[in-house]
Amino acid sequence: MFSAIEGHGDSIVSYQKAIALREMKTIKTLQNVPKQMPMIYGPEPLYQPSSAKKLAALEYYLRILEPLLLPDESALTQGYLWHDNLHHENIFVDPETLLIVGIIDCQSIQVAPLFDHCLDLCFLDYDGPDVGDNLGRPELPESVKSLEGKEKDRAIRQFLDKGVMVGWRSLFRNRMPTHYPSIQFQQSTRGNLLHLSRRIFELGEAHFHALLLDLQDEWNHVRTANSSTPCFPLKFSEPQISTIEADMRRADLGIEIMNTMVKRRLGDLWPEKGVIEVENYEKVKTVLREVKADLIDRYCCHQGWDTALFERLWPFDD
Numbered sequence: 001m002f003s004a005i006e007g008h009g010d011s012i013v014s015y016q017k018a019i020a021l022r023e024m025k026t027i028k029t030l031q032n033v034p035k036q037m038p039m040i041y042g043p044e045p046l047y048q049p050s051s052a053k054k055l056a057a058l059e060y061y062l063r064i065l066e067p068l069l070l071p072d073e074s075a076l077t078q079g080y081l082w083h084d085n086l087h088h089e090n091i092f093v094d095p096e097t098l099l100i101v102g103i104i105d106c107q108s109i110q111v112a113p114l115f116d117h118c119l120d121l122c123f124l125d126y127d128g129p130d131v132g133d134n135l136g137r138p139e140l141p142e143s144v145k146s147l148e149g150k151e152k153d154r155a156i157r158q159f160l161d162k163g164v165m166v167g168w169r170s171l172f173r174n175r176m177p178t179h180y181p182s183i184q185f186q187q188s189t190r191g192n193l194l195h196l197s198r199r200i201f202e203l204g205e206a207h208f209h210a211l212l213l214d215l216q217d218e219w220n221h222v223r224t225a226n227s228s229t230p231c232f233p234l235k236f237s238e239p240q241i242s243t244i245e246a247d248m249r250r251a252d253l254g255i256e257i258m259n260t261m262v263k264r265r266l267g268d269l270w271p272e273k274g275v276i277e278v279e280n281y282e283k284v285k286t287v288l289r290e291v292k293a294d295l296i297d298r299y300c301c302h303q304g305w306d307t308a309l310f311e312r313l314w315p316f317d318d
Contacts, residue, residue, distance in 0.1 A: 012070060012077045012113060013065065013066050013070070015112075015113070016065055016069075016070070016194070016197075017062065017065065019197060019198055020058045020061050020062050020065070020197060023054075023058055023197070023198070023199075023200045023201050024055060024058050026201045027051050027054050027055055027058075027200070027201050028051070028055075030201070031051070033049045033050075033051075034201070034202055035313070035314075035315040036202060036203045036315055037258070037273075037274065037315055038203065038255060038258060039203065039251060039254035039255040039257075039258050040254040040255075040257045040258050040262070040295070040313075040314075040315070041254060041313040041315075042254070042299075042309065042310040042313050042314075043304055043305050043306040043309045043310060044250070044302060044303065044304035044305065045250060045253060045299065045302055046250055046253060046254050046257075046299075046310075047206055047247055047250035047251040047253075047254050048250075048309070048313070049203070049205065049206075053205045053206070053209075053247070054200050054201065054205045056205075056209075057197075057200055057204075057205040057208045057209055058197065058200055060208075060209075060212055060234060061193070061197050061208075063233060063234065064212075064215075064233055064234060067233065068190065068215070068219075068233070069190050069193055069194055070190075070194075071115060071181075071182075071185050071190070071191075073181055073185075075114070075178050075179060075181075075182075076113060076114050076115050076179075076181065076182045076185060077113050077114075077115075078113065078114070079111045079112060079113065080111065080112065080113070080114050080117065081109060081110075081111050082109065082110070082112070082114075082117040082118075083103065083105075083106075083108055083109045084108045084109070084110070084117055084118040084122075085105050085108035085118070085122055086103070086118075086121050086122050086123055087122040087123045087125075088123050090103060090104050090105040090108075091103055091123065092104075114179060114182040115182050115185050115186055115191055115194065116194070116198075117182075119172070119182060119183050119186065120165070120168065120169075120183070121168065124161075124164055124165055124168055125161070126161050126162070126164070126165045127161075128158055128161060128162055128165070130187050131162060131165050131166050131169060132187070133184065134166075135166050135169055135170045135173065136166075137163070137166070138159060138162050138163050138166055140156070140159050141155070141159070143155075144156065144159070169183065189211055189214050189215045189218060190215065192207075192211055193208060193211050193212070193215065196208045196211070206244075206247040206248050206250070206251035207248060207251060209244040209247065209248070210244055210245070210247075210248040212234060212236075212244075213236065213241065213244060213245075215232075216232045216234065216236070219232040220232065257295065261291055261294070261295065262288070262291055265287060265291060266284065266287055266288075269283065269284050269287065271284060285316075285318070288316045289318060292311075292314055292316075295310070296310065
């Protein structure tokens with residue numbers, strides 16, 4: 001389908017440029033934006049993706065890649081062999097000795113810069129806020145005592161999950177201290193921009209643009225302390241900034257709806273990766289139809305609402 005992308009990996013810069021060129025060629029070749037499960041797209045007040053916005057994000061990326069985005073530490077930009085999909089279905093453990101006896105899904109193993117790898121193991125299944133550099137033992141919040149039922153169970157589970165993540169980060173830092181900055185870099189504005197750039201065809205351009213504004217603020221803060229620092233290479237007009245901020249709010253609303261109205265309503269029936277058991281198929285379809293109808297009822301009177309467009313962008317087939 002696609003001809004070869006030039007600059008495929010003789011240096012870290014050409015490797016990262018090739019990623020952007022791949023995304024740009026895909027966007028230009030495949031006109032239909034793929035449906036996504038992390039968020040709900042739609043007309044106002046939701047976010048509506050477009051090829052123009054995606055291409056603009058990648059053009060900005062190419063302009064700031066070499067001077068601003070890449071990490072300074074050489075240990076982070078070297079190639080590393082890493083398994084990026086270590087979840088419970090890919091690891092076989094002897095139930096008696098608890099020794100790992102096999103690992104599968106070897107197509108997920110690749111040589112790439114360390115900041116491009118999934119450094120927090122998939123089987124940790126952590127979806128809470130980043131723990132940052134605070135690797136001390138977590139404490140159960142006092143507010144948990146006033147909770148009851150499922151809310152209390154959820155809060156305790158989040159606390160335990162955070163403890164496991166802190167334990168993993170501590171192990172990573174102690175065993176590989178020279179590589180630990182790669183995790184810190186991944187959580188930075190620059191690291192998040194590099195991460196989002198790999199999937200712009202699918203999703204992420206709204207938050208990519210918003211992160212550019214954050215990076216500009218960080219850069220201007222440095223310039224305030226050091227007058228010899230050059231100007232930020234990108235310039236955004238007030239109308240552009242307003243559009244970027246509005247798009248981020250729309251995208252955040254789509255994520256919130258997916259997490260609250262859809263995922264929470266489905267509970268254990270949530271179709272991970274779009275797959276659901278045969279015996280639950282019709283039940284899940286019914287719930288999703290109900291959620292879609294509820295959303296249409298909620299926003300149908302909103303200025304700019306278009307039900308036909310919303311149904312076309314709805315990520316689940318009826």
